[in-house]
Amino acid sequence: MTNPTPTYYPLTPSQKQIWTGQLLFPDSPLYHVPYLFKFNGAINPEVLQNAFQELVNCTDILRIVIGEGNEGLEQQVLPTYTFALERIEMGSADFEKSVEKWALDRSNLPLATNKPLFDAAILENRESGFVLYLNLHHVITDAITASLLFERLSGIYDNLIQGKPALTELELPQYRDCITPLVAQGESHAQDATIRYWQDKQTRLPVFPQLGSPGKPGLDTKTTRVAIPLGSERFKKITELLGQKGFATFTRQMSLTNFFTSVLTAYLYRVSGQRAFTIGTPVHNRYTHQEKKTPGLFIGVYPLINKIDPERSFRELAASNYQELAETLGHCGSGIASTAISRNINCIVNYLPATFTNFGGMPVETKWIHPGYSDPMHYIRLHLTEFAADEPLELSADLSSDVFTAEQINSFPQNFLDILDALVAQPDETLGKISRVNPEMEALFLENFDKTALAPEPKTFLELFQEQVQNQPENTAFTLNDSAVSYAEYQQKANTWAAALKASGCQRGDTVALQLGRTEDYMFALLAIMQLGGIFIPMPSDLPAERRDYILVDSGCSFILSRSTFTTPEGIQVLTPEDLNRAEPNETPEFNSLGTADRAYIIYTSGSTGNPKGVAIQHGALGNYLQWARDRYAIDAQTVMPLFTSLGFDLTLTSTLLPLVAGGRVSLVPEPAIGPDLAALRIWSMEDITAIKLTPSHLRLAGDRNPELPNLKTLIVGGENFQTALAEQATANFGHGVAIYNEYGPTEATIGCIVHRYAPTQSASVPIGSTIAGMGAFILDEHMQLTPPGVPGEIYLSGAGLSTGYINRAELNQERFVFHPESGQRLYRTGDVGIWNTDGVMEYHGRNDEQVKVNGHRVELQEIEAVLAQFPSLEGAAVSLDTINKPLQESEANCRECGLPSEYPSADFDENNVCHLCRSFADYQNEVASYFKTEDDLYQQIRSGTNSDNKYDCLSLLSGGKDSTYVLAKLIDMGFKVLAFTLDNGYISEQAKANIDKIVTALGVDHVYGSTEHMNEIFVDSLERHANVCNGCFKTIYTLSTQIALEHEIPFIVTGLSRGQFFETRLAEETFMDFRDSGKSIDDIILEARKLYHQEDDAIKQLLETEIFNDANNFEKVQFIDFYRYTDVSLSELLRFLKEKIGWERPTDTGRSTNCLINQLGIYVHKKKKGYSNYAFPYSWDVRLGHKTREESLDEINEALDEEEIRKMMGEIGYFEDLEPTDQLVAYVAGDNLPNSQELRAYLAGKLPAYMIPTTFKKVEALPLTPNGKVDKKALQELNPLQLGAATKYVAPRNDLEELLAEHWGEVLQLEKVGIHDNFIDLGGHSLAAIRITGRINRELTLELPLSKIFEHPTVAEYGVYLENKLEELMALDDD
């Protein structure tokens, strides 16, 4: 019943969401819901006008005005509102079209917010009739509302026509009566279970899949509505299916909704590969009879989580989606799903339960106009409408322009229907096998990309080369500096060599490795071997010996041609050019007839196992490529190509062989005898070259070298992703006359098999184009199904260029060379990701393994790289996904002897699970044993250093734990005058304090507490530097106790460090091994290190009074003694002693084995950041030295941590780092004038969605390259986080000395890579590391460098200079 007061109401939860959305986009018609009702019969427009005013009078939502009130947004129901329904005369021509056009334009106009939120008009034409236009703002309407209004209007019109009174407001249900319950429902959910359901669901909502276009979704309200024509035939099939098991639900509407939701789920899976989706389902939220009759906004959108199992069928998918739908509907209610949930709903399947049957007995045609805009968070909205009972179901989709490209939008209806058809035709087929494209699309694909049938006449390189020798014998085949070799001379020399090879025993089918560098000899050898029918293996000249030998053995080589002899693996003969030149010149060619099936060469590429794998290529494959490339790249007798890239790289074969099949010339750019290969820089000044085959990284080198290549016509770029920015730069450098080709092809498919001539493009990378003659390329999903256009899949290759397989890798061959399940074609699986489009062009989207997940979003690293590369001053960028922080878990394995966890950096377990520390300990355990002494030695040392004038003989560090208590008790027992010192770090347990008091009382000893107001800052600093609290605490103790000792003239401070802790802080393998012969005592080394230790610039140095450590005398005045160096007491004996002497008891209120409460925070942080406890290492030494059993150690290391307590303490000390394991995108950027991270971030933010923006930007001097000229991401990833955070760029060592230094730094500091400008301290260097590094260098170079030098020259570069000077000095001395 209508209540006249009050006239102000709050907004319902759904209204709030919509109005907030409108306020975000104030001018966008994103929430307009316009309808056109065409009356098929005579209408009295004046009566309709009156009826409409009556409708406004009796329907409160048509009098609602929304505005800001005292308590936020509110709606006011105006008592009256006069709305003059406009009559607009339309032209008769194309009446319907012009009406729609008018309606679209009109619906795009904003609705005035100071008036009720609707618009209406009569559009009429004498001949064509009348159309009612009605546009309501979504904030007052939903689908049922539209029906109800239409019904009311119809009723009123009828009444007026018949002279009856109109309906009155009081007779009809009104929205304002429902507002209170709608608001109340949102505020108090009846059941806690419902709240929990939504809270839980919110955390599980899958994100929207990435569909290939890297837009920044959620900002643009522009959407395009596309009709998806179902047709009656198809609809009949669907209807049939809906009656079947799995599809049938309680009602037809539910079955339809569930069916299309399931199709959309399957569609999204098929186009994205993602397996879980959030799909919103609009729920009418009208529960009572009255609500069902009330116009107004009730609807809410609720998320379904639909999951795909590719092994299950569409029927099973529909059944499980129904389950999810039913469960979700059971939890619905106004305002229950939060705004946060709504934001995650990016797809909607919307069944509009609205029908518009007839108007005053007249048939009506209803059209729902799409204003072209909708909620920007809705990327896909699928609408199912049945406006009239006898009309077929209509399907349409609104697609966001943010997320979909125009092409994707245009192809959506067909793609969707293709998948729908496949699903309906095979409802019981496993989803993974449902075809993703229709036959026409597949035919189009094959036409563009399967050119296997177009192979040229099979010819071998030799045949092609012979033609050149015959036709143009005087042409120059290759040049090296000033020397030129003609085709005839080339042939002749090859004949001689072939004869010589034959004489040495080389036969047809033999494999011959070539390690001759880019020389004339290499060219001769190639041809000679091919003439003999042999197989060549091109090897780069800098191939490490171990790898070379592996290849020789693996390939079953008989010979290696090398510039010098060396010891080869058994059965392999080394021949030098001199050996072959000794033979008599031979005019008669040594020819073995070659077929296209004969093997031509083997190229070794890097294998994931660590050993390279040999790819065997037959002559037919090589000939196919060369013939095609000759024609496509217009290679002719005028062609000059530089041979400058690594010989082990199949890309190089283009420069080596292609000119020779066209009478052109190879220009050899040899490697230098020593030093780096700068050939890639030299080519940019080789004026005569006309064509270059190179990698993008090589091309980048041209950038700032003002290349002078007047004859250049062709650039063939291959080997890695070719960014558009680089192609643009190359065009600017070389002019538009130079053709730039992007040639794609793995070694396994012979050099190149997909090619594209670069033309300006919008995409970030140059497409790879279409397949070459004789080859086929396919983009398939994991079920070997062709992917639709624009959808990423894996690139598979087929055709004449395919390798016969890897050498000796049966398993790998089976995995990589597969057969197409339908066509039976032999395919090579590249592991590369690509997409194709209907223009017949493929795009390369990186490696399969370059596709990473960041918080559920699929991210192509390459895409970020390509966008970054467009930033002006960047010369290169690489992006990788690195994991920071570790989950809290016990270690995977522990050393069988000492318990060292496998997570300890560079831990290396042998087959018996014994760690490297235990193994090498055997070598110096005698030295270690002699470091330890007796209690008597201790007594003598203290006694001799003190005298009776001293008030105290020594200061004993007392933590209250068993070890330090024992120390104190023993010192007293020995008769010394002792001052006990305890640091109160604020986290000593109450029981421990009581214990301390009890101990000092029992022993009758003086005791002081030390403390500092800076303790928390010291903890935080220690956590940041060392990922523990103990380091900071120890140093504070040393500092404060030394102050007291100096003050009281106490000559000794006695520590209770365990023997294991010595190895954490003072001792290392190097202390014993490397200083063995230095003549220095270990004590001297430790003292030297201790001086340096107090110079480190940490929080303690900054905050405490540390000037005392600047005076070297103070280190003499107060000496440190480690008590446990002098005793080997067992734990049980120790405990017995304590119990008897002073009744010591283990504190129980820390809940742990320690008496320090904050200790566990340190362990927690260490475990999170490093993956193991900071006690793992010292305890392993305690075990190794027999002071703990392995079990005791493991028990303590694995003690449970109280995370709640830890978080509390973190807050107390002010440590707020996020320690959850996360995958972080890291960008490595190279260039001279690098922008800072903020600039890069801001730049990317304009181009990429937030989740694609790297968290960290690391500057490097230049991107390291693999030998083949590709960016070496592994080397980049090996840069440590410490280095990533530093401002210095990574610069690789430049000479042997720097390399030696970097290696030792790396090993000691546990870093994979050390740049020469990285700072020792920044890398976590400390005095023990200084001992270890200096020790190693001293041993290696037989020097006696002091430890301090590493702090004076804290980078590899600086230390290198120091070392070099030192060595020169020494040499000068030797000369004297």
Added chain:
Amino acid sequence: MKKDEITTILIKYIKKEFTRDSEVEIVAETDLFASGILDSLGLMKLIRFIEATFDNPVPLIDILPENFSSVRNISLYLTNA
């Protein structure tokens, strides 16, 4: 639980949720669908309530008009299950 108790609980719930305690008469025999009291959304909500209140999971396959068309049928379904 006895049928009577179930009937009382269900009628009380239906009145509260679906008729807002208005004067609409609901008895055990009232056809919940024909009377427009329940539609599919309302049914799902009712089933959630039944599952939670009577600790009786309702498989989708059981959601048939004959099981849920009236409070009497629901009681029968629940006590026979």
